[in-house]
Each structure stands twice: as C-alpha cells, then as structure tokens.
C-alpha cells in the first residue's frame with residue numbers, strides 16, 4: 001500500500017511516499033480502507049522528535065492520527081463492526097498510521113461515521129473532538145452556567161471545544177485574531193478577544209475553567225483569570241504527575257515529567273486552583289457520544305483546507321504555519 005513514512009526524526013523533515021506492506025491485523029481490530037485522514041500538529045511534533053521520550057516509536061513509522069473510511073477486514077474478536085461499515089477514529093498510540101491506504105484500528109477506539117458528514121468532514125473530527133471532550137466533560141465536568149476560556153478558538157481544538165462548551169450550557173470566551181472573530185462568534189463564542197490588540201487578563205475575571213493550548217507565558221497569565229477553586233487544563237504542557245504515572249515510562253522519565261510542572265502546580269495550589277495536563281487518548285465510546293451530537297446538529301465540522309494525498313507534506317506544513325481556521329484534511333478517495 002502507499003503510505004507517508006518517517007524514516008528519521010528531524011525538524012520539518014519531509015515524509016517519504018513509499019510502498020509499504022499491508023498492515024497486520026490483530027484479533028480485536030478492523031482494517032479501514034482510508035478515504036480521508038485529518039492532519040494534526042501531533043504529526044509534526046512526532047516527526048520533529050519532540051515526543052521521543054513520551055512516545056518512543058520505532059522507525060520507519062507511518063504518521064497520521066485521524067481516519068475516516070470503510071471497514072474491509074474484521075478481526076475474529078470484533079463484535080460491533082462489519083465489512084462495509086463507514087467508520088471514523090483516532091487510532092491508539094503505537095497503532096497510528098492513517099497517512100496510508102489502509103490502517104488497522106482497535107474496535108474499542110472506533111465509531112460509526114456520522115451519516116450527515118462527508119468522509120473528509122468525518123476525518124477532521126476524532127482527535128480534536130476527543131481532546132475537547134476529555135478536557136471539558138471528563139476532566140472538568142463543565143456545567144451549565146459556568147464560564148470557560150478556550151484559547152485559540154479558531155484552531156482545530158478551539159472550533160470544536162467552543163461548540164461543545166456551548167452545547168453544555170457554558171459561557172465561552174476565546175482568543176483569536178480579528179480576521180477570525182466572525183468565525184468564532186458563529187460557533188457560539190460569547191466573548192471574543194483579539195490576542196493581537198487586547199490582553200485577555202484585562203477582560204476575563206472569575207472564570208471556572210481555562211483550556212490552555214498556548215505557551216508558558218499564556219499558561220501563567222491564565223491562572224489569574226480563574227476564580228478560587230477554578231480549573232486550569234493544559235493541552236500544550238507541561239505534563240503533570242498523573243500523566244507521568246499513566247505514561248508507563250521508566251522511573252527517571254516519570255521524574256522528569258513530574259518536575260516539568262512543579263512550578264505551575266505550586267503556583268496553582270497557592271491560588272486554590274487545580275492544574276492538570278491532558279494528553280488525549282483514543283476512545284470509541286466517547287466518539288459515539290460525539291457522533292450523536294453531530295447527528296443532532298449540535299456540532300459542525302470546520303474545515304479550512306483539503307489536500308490531495310500526494311500533498312501530505314504540504315498539508316503538514318500548512319498546519320505548522322499555525323494559521324489554520326479549523327481543520328486540515330488529506331483526501332485519498
């Protein structure tokens with residue numbers, strides 16, 4: 001099968017379009033004929049070698065963390081999916097590889113594709129939707145009437161998280177530049193801050209929750225917009241002790257991981273705030289909940305650009321430039 005392969009870690013290193021053997025299917029997996037694959041910053045970060053400690057992949061590696069396609073083979077222990085099903089997923093870590101004609105996906109990480117979405121739209125959803133779900137629902141238990149600040153509302157995570165938070169009944173503040181203000185308002189944002197001309201710290205007070213996706217300076221400032229007892233969830237680091245424990249990494253790596261967030265955790269404790277880091281995981285049950293919200297029309301995909309499969313490196317470069325409005329997808333079929 002054709003696939004985009006990472007041969008060696010390296011910043012901005014191009015992936016190689018190669019002929020690879022078809023993947024081996026495990027008993028609890030289905031083989032998906034890939035119609036479209038979402039592109040994520042995680043792909044670039046792995047390629048650059050930034051995740052070597054946390055996700056020690058063996059190279060060569062096929063990248064790609066989001067898929068929509070059709071089931072063409074079913075493992076003997078699979079119960080809920082059959083040949084011909086249209087599905088979507090964020091495959092598990094160490095089983096990634098959606099920049100390819102076929103990818104195996106564990107049954108527990110898979111869901112039926114929302115019927116009202118095209119394959120490209122469906123491929124744009126899983127990783128960012130699960131990130132938003134695991135932050136707002138699972139970790140924060142966001143409730144009606146609460147106030148949440150979602151940074152970078154025009155990005156992949158932001159466009160989904162704003163819609164989910166509004167669906168949950170929260171008041172949503174977000175940052176973006178002027179050019180994307182109308183987009184985030186159309187998604188439901190109540191307070192829109194132009195990060196190029198305004199300081200969110202001057203505008204936002206007494207928030208219940210911040211979803212941080214930016215740099216360390218923004219993380220530090222975010223603490224000051226929260227009320228006592230508020231929650232600060234970061235998806236851009238630094239990782240916390242819970243993540244260190246779950247990572248299964250050797251003890252010295254776990255120690256390093258813990259130390260990275262010692263400062264931010266201590267500051268948060270002093271202000272009676274709860275800091276936590278989220279590294280999203282594959283989850284078919286949660287994806288099914290997300291399918292229901294999409295089918296009900298509560299959440300819509302936001303796609304910036306669709307690239308042909310041959311242009312996967314260009315699609316990655318476009319995402320890395322940091323200006324995407326919603327998601328970027330590569331199309332195979």
Ligand SMILES: NC(=O)c1ccc[n+]([C@@H]2O[C@H](COP(=O)([O-])OP(=O)(O)OC[C@H]3O[C@@H](n4cnc5c(N)ncnc54)[C@H](OP(=O)(O)O)[C@@H]3O)[C@@H](O)[C@H]2O)c1
Nearest residue numbers: 041131152154155156157175177213235278279280323324
């Ligand atoms: N831990 C996890 O599980 C997890 C999961 C998903 C993503 N992430 C991480 O979360 C971050 C965001 O991911 P993403 O996919 O949403 O990114 P993205 O789609 O590439 O974000 C692009 C958007 O960010 C906006 N932006 C750029 N700089 C900004 C700033 N200083 N303030 C506010 N908005 C800004 C841009 O708007 P303008 O053009 O208007 O500037 C653009 O619309 C990345 O670091 C990613 O790796 C982590």
